[in-house]
Amino acid sequence: MRSNFYLRLSNEDDLKEFMKAAVGVMVFCGLFFRFCKIYDLPTAVCFALGLACLARGLWREYMWIFILGCVNRETTLLLTLVFAVYMFKRMNRRVWFWGICLQGLILVLVRVQVMIIFAGSDGSAFWFRPLENLEAFALSPWLSAAHLAGFTLVLWMCVRNWKRKPALLRTAFAVLMPISLGLYWVLGNAFELRVFAEVFPVVWVLAVSD
Amino acid sequence: MKIIFAKVLIWISFLVVVYMYASGVWYAEPYARAVVWGLEEKPFVYRVLMPGLARGLMGLGFSASAALGVLVFVSAIGLVYAIKFLSETFKRR
Numbered sequence: 398m399r400s401n402f403y404l405r406l407s408n409e410d411d412l413k414e415f416m417k418a419a420v421g422v423m424v425f426c427g428l429f430f431r432f433c434k435i436y437d438l439p440t441a442v443c444f445a446l447g448l449a450c451l452a453r454g455l456w457r458e459y460m461w462i463f464i465l466g467c468v469n470r471e472t473t474l475l476l477t478l479v480f481a482v483y484m485f486k487r488m489n490r491r492v493w494f495w496g497i498c499l500q501g502l503i504l505v506l507v508r509v510q511v512m513i514i515f516a517g518s519d520g521s522a523f524w525f526r527p528l529e530n531l532e533a534f535a536l537s538p539w540l541s542a543a544h545l546a547g548f549t550l551v552l553w554m555c556v557r558n559w560k561r562k563p564a565l566l567r568t569a570f571a572v573l574m575p576i577s578l579g580l581y582w583v584l585g586n587a588f589e590l591r592v593f594a595e596v597f598p599v600v601w602v603l604a605v606s607d
Numbered sequence: 608m609k610i611i612f613a614k615v616l617i618w619i620s621f622l623v624v625v626y627m628y629a630s631g632v633w634y635a636e637p638y639a640r641a642v643v644w645g646l647e648e649k650p651f652v653y654r655v656l657m658p659g660l661a662r663g664l665m666g667l668g669f670s671a672s673a674a675l676g677v678l679v680f681v682s683a684i685g686l687v688y689a690i691k692f693l694s695e696t697f698k699r700r
Contacts, residue, residue, distance in 0.1 A: 412610050414698075418690040419621045422683055426628035433631040435642065435661075435675055436654040438682035445689035452696045469656035511653045520648030563697040598686075602694045 421601040429591045437594045439469045445598035447476045451483060452565045463500055467507040472580075474504055475573055475595055483568045524584055533587035540588060554604035562603055569599045621687070622680075629679040639671035657682075 429437055443466035450459035466473035477500040484493050534541045555570055573596040585592040593600075643661045645652050657678055664674035 409610065410698075412613060414691050414694055415614065415687070416617055417694065418687045419617050421690050422686045423621060423624040425686065426624050426683070430628055430631050433628065434651065434654070435657045435678065438679060438686055439656060442682060442685045442689045445686065445693045449689070449693040449696045452693075465656065468659075470654050508653075511655055515645060515649065515652045518645075518647070518649050518652045520650065520652070524650070566697070598690050598693055601690060602697075606694070606697070 417605050421598075421605070424601070425594075425597055429594060429597075432586065432589050432591060434591065436469050437591050440466070440472065440594045441597050443469060443473060444476060444595050447473075448479065448565060448569055448599065451480060452563070460499075460503075464503055464507075467504050471504070471508055472595055475576060477501065477504070478576070479565075479569045479572050482572055483565055524586075526586070527583045530582055530585070530587040537588075544588065551600060551604065555600055562606065566599055566603050566606075570596070570603060573599060621683075625680055625683040628683070629676050636670060636672050639675055642675065643671045 425438070425441065443462055447459055447462045447466060450456075450462060463473060463476060466476060477497060480500065481493075481497050484496070488496070534544075559567065577593050577596050581590075581592045641647060643658045643665065645655070645658060657675070660678055661669075661671065661674040664677060665671060669677065
């Protein structure tokens with residue numbers, strides 16, 4: 398099903414969707430303000446558009462968004478994982494396989510090119526800090542408890558009426574959330590929620606959907 | 608008329624919040640230049656889309672920090688429409 402991005406001004410349902418999206422972005426800005434980076438918002442844009450194109454069958458648009466996402470941030474790999482799981486039984490197996498290979502090739506090419514260009518830069522390619530994060534959580538018990546309560550609330554808002562939620566969103570949540578939690582603990586900084594930028598559009602639409 | 612007024616109100620609130628968020632990435636000019644010209648440390652330097660776009664804006668006369676600020680606003684507006692597009696995908700089905 399083809400679609401377009403035209404925004405009409407005269408439809409109240411349209412206003413409701415616009416308002417939900419605008420409030421969602423305001424929540425994003427509030428939640429991810431700490432240590433925010435210039436590429437956090439584009440990450441969420443790429444994931445929201447990529448998932449929408451997946452659901453609508455807009456393959457050419459999906460690949461362009463995927464390429465832009467890879468140039469923006471390497472975690473666009475997670476979009477390929479959602480593609481692999483969601484499209485497994487919804488697509489010709491051969492097309493599915495080559496689709497994954499193509500996305501993997503694009504990601505590797507972009508990543509290798511960027512790593513070559515910036516080989517001389519200071520720092521390391523990954524920050525591996527699970528023990529430091531556990532220590533940080535242990536040293537701030539009240540903040541950790543609030544953190545856990547927040548996650549529980551988000552989880553509840555997403556999984557209520559689970560079977561009535563769209564299949565793509567359920568798949569994306571099931572794939573992205575555990576991986577994001579793992580990345581947060583192992584590669585992120587304690588209490589720095591930016592790592593969840595990829596899954597935010599999915600969580601928001603799941604949480605506020607009727 | 609009511610709908611247009613509501614949208615204007617939402618946009619104003621939205622722009623205020625995004626401005627406050629942008630203050631977190633609205634670096635002082637020397638550091639903004641470092642971000643735009645790829646002088647950050649790894650792994651942050653690998654994320655080249657926004658610095659690349661910022662360099663394009665600098666070619667139009669923007670300073671580095673202004674270019675990054677503009678990109679934050681454009682990204683935030685883009686995210687509104689992206690989330691709306693995602694949400695409407697499932698309303699059509």
